[in-house]
Amino acid sequence: MSGETDASWLRRSAPSLAQMEVMAEEAYARLPEEFRALCGNLVIRVEDFPTDEVQEEMETESPFDLLGLFQGIGLAQGYETVTGVLPNMIFLYRRPILDYWAEHEDTLGDIVTHVLVHEIGHHFGLSDEDMERIEEEAG
Template identity: 90%
Template structure:
């Protein structure tokens, strides 16, 4: 059998591996888009907290792929002192579940979630977000 057995040794990415993937995806986004976010911290967790799930009215923990928390430059981010940095949470298990059900690559899904969480927070149109994703390559 000449088929490569690399896939036999592969597992789902860990929280740290997915966080690194998200950081790389974020770094590829256009500068003007990243500038909206001010100081952004990306966190990957397996699932949203019960509190977030309730707040977002998600029926199951698998319904949320990500969440943006904070304010951006458009909302006076630079004027606010003593505030926590803006954060994006990516939820590993729902993202992996979505990946298993779709034809997209995991990298494309992570980029999509990042762009959409930031974009929705700042009121960008779906067309704007699509263009930003294309620019990120």
């Protein structure tokens, strides 16, 4: 490692909630159409941490334990035929994602894409191999 510093890092800060939401929406748009179709009309929300209720329901020990959460039903479970329900939502938790990013070599964009794919994939029972292929297709 050389002693040189990339001076642009001196002016950077962690992405805001709004910036990470744009990053997540762009990552979602790159996913294969057939994968996105599972979700119906999906809303992506970014929050700093999961709510106390979510932490209790998921039985986490720390608010940093959960990177994301899928809430809703999809086309595979009859989403189009259900009326009076909230749209499908994915919550990404900014602070746990940033903490994970700081401890790993993956790019922040790769982590956000990974969390999106895995939250959707686990909800619909996709295999790890299917999710890896989808992440690769998203670039």
